[in-house]
Amino acid sequence: xxxxxxxxxxxxxxxxxxxxxxxxxxxxxxxxxxxxxxxxxxxxxxxxxxxxxxxxxxxxxxxxxxxxxxxxxxxxxxxxxx
Amino acid sequence: xxxxxxxxxxxxxxxxxxxxxxxxxxxxxxxxxxxxxxxxxxxxxxxxxxxxxxxxxxxxxxxxxxxxxxxxxxxxxxxxxxxxxxxxxxxxxxxxxxxxxxxxxxxxxxxxxxxxxxxxxxxxxxxxxxxxxxxxxxxxxxxxxxxxxxxxxxxxxxxxxxxxxxxxxxxxxxxxxxxxxxxxxxxxxxxxxxxxxxxxxxxxxxxxxxxxxxxxxxxxxxxxxxxxxxxxxxxxxxxxxxxxxxxxxxxxxxxxxxxxxxxxxxxxxxxxxxxxxxxxxxxxxxxxxxxxxxxxxxxxxxxxxxxxxxxxxxxxxxxxxxxxxxxxxxxxxxxxxxxxxxxxxxxxxxxxxxxxxxxxxxxxxxxxxxxxxxxxxxxxxxxxxxxxxxxxxxxxxxxxxxxxxxxxx
Numbered sequence: 001x002x003x004x005x006x007x008x009x010x011x012x013x014x015x016x017x018x019x020x021x022x023x024x025x026x027x028x029x030x031x032x033x034x035x036x037x038x039x040x041x042x043x044x045x046x047x048x049x050x051x052x053x054x055x056x057x058x059x060x061x062x063x064x065x066x067x068x069x070x071x072x073x074x075x076x077x078x079x080x081x082x
Numbered sequence: 083x084x085x086x087x088x089x090x091x092x093x094x095x096x097x098x099x100x101x102x103x104x105x106x107x108x109x110x111x112x113x114x115x116x117x118x119x120x121x122x123x124x125x126x127x128x129x130x131x132x133x134x135x136x137x138x139x140x141x142x143x144x145x146x147x148x149x150x151x152x153x154x155x156x157x158x159x160x161x162x163x164x165x166x167x168x169x170x171x172x173x174x175x176x177x178x179x180x181x182x183x184x185x186x187x188x189x190x191x192x193x194x195x196x197x198x199x200x201x202x203x204x205x206x207x208x209x210x211x212x213x214x215x216x217x218x219x220x221x222x223x224x225x226x227x228x229x230x231x232x233x234x235x236x237x238x239x240x241x242x243x244x245x246x247x248x249x250x251x252x253x254x255x256x257x258x259x260x261x262x263x264x265x266x267x268x269x270x271x272x273x274x275x276x277x278x279x280x281x282x283x284x285x286x287x288x289x290x291x292x293x294x295x296x297x298x299x300x301x302x303x304x305x306x307x308x309x310x311x312x313x314x315x316x317x318x319x320x321x322x323x324x325x326x327x328x329x330x331x332x333x334x335x336x337x338x339x340x341x342x343x344x345x346x347x348x349x350x351x352x353x354x355x356x357x358x359x360x361x362x363x364x365x366x367x368x369x370x371x372x373x374x375x376x377x378x379x380x381x382x383x384x385x386x387x388x389x390x391x392x393x394x395x396x397x398x399x400x401x402x403x404x405x406x407x408x409x410x411x412x413x414x415x416x417x418x419x420x421x422x423x424x425x426x427x428x429x430x431x432x433x434x435x436x437x438x439x440x441x442x443x444x445x446x447x448x449x450x451x452x453x454x455x456x457x458x459x460x461x462x463x464x465x466x467x468x469x470x471x472x473x474x475x476x477x478x479x480x481x482x483x484x485x486x487x488x489x490x491x
Contacts, residue, residue: 043219049103
């Protein structure tokens, strides 16, 4: 498993929260994030790193973790794409 | 009411942080070490596989590689360590506001008044161990006791990712006296020559006996050993950490072998300390000089001033005086450090001698230093500096190619 850094389009709301809206995969594919189920501080023991873990629901109902660590977003990736 | 104090120590912090961000290093012998080119080539932290191969903290890279040729070396990434340390402290803050840091990876927590809210000390400890492992990805050892010294000893005795409870002197009587906070190899040697080998021995002897061996520290040691160290755990300020001293030290590019070299190094160090003092708007009353010679023997000297000050020049002058009065250059020095302590936010209102000619505080010097700092802020650190630093650019680290010489008639 590897740590893959990704571009993310977010909404910074009035309350100071950050909500990821779209994930940009390989700088071309814009994947909408349907819903954020949970946000919690977590270490990623599989690929390394420590920050906020967003449990995101992507179309069609696929759940993936998105990590936010000091201003950068990454996903845990095996070898296959989302 | 008996206090409950925790001492939380992050296990092999620098090495664990590296492994957290680079999981491929978990199963190979790895150590975090300074750069051998800058003569900072010692092991700062190592992981368990490296420990098994006999690698020790503070030994030189050369020695470590002899024991373990396949050792992977990582340069320290202090930005990441500070980030993780801040997150850990913020997590502690969810349990108590009495948090006193002891270095980047250790903290005392006074949880006396949090117990009723969380149920028990045990549940707080379990929760801390679990959350730091899960949320931050690090492990810690926790010492639990009713005073800071025993709690610190407890965390040394605890295994990785677990805790050790010291309830009374009985639990630690037979441990060597060197296990106590503040007892270094020299003090331990002195104590042992007087028949004090264990913590129990130190606690059983009268305080005056320990004072006769160790001086002022003997009294503290007696309190430490008996469990009577009742120092409070300081309150945690997220934005205003409690500063007790400001220091700067350096291992210079070559050994410092004469007074000219020493003056160059002291100028740099005093300048840096004074800049940090002025950022905080603080005054110091005690100046410390730290010297480590080529044989790695360390010496610390200090002087307390009559009146507090914030001048860099005075730090330099006092450190130089300390050296000239007490030391020589028979063995050249490898590292030199300067520190100031007894800090306060207010200038002393000292009643001066009515007939004294020289004012103690030099306002002109203060203005000069403030002007130099302003120039540096605007044009960079190399924009203005003492001419002395040009005597040896290699030692002072000044780059002459950036300097334009203007000669005037």
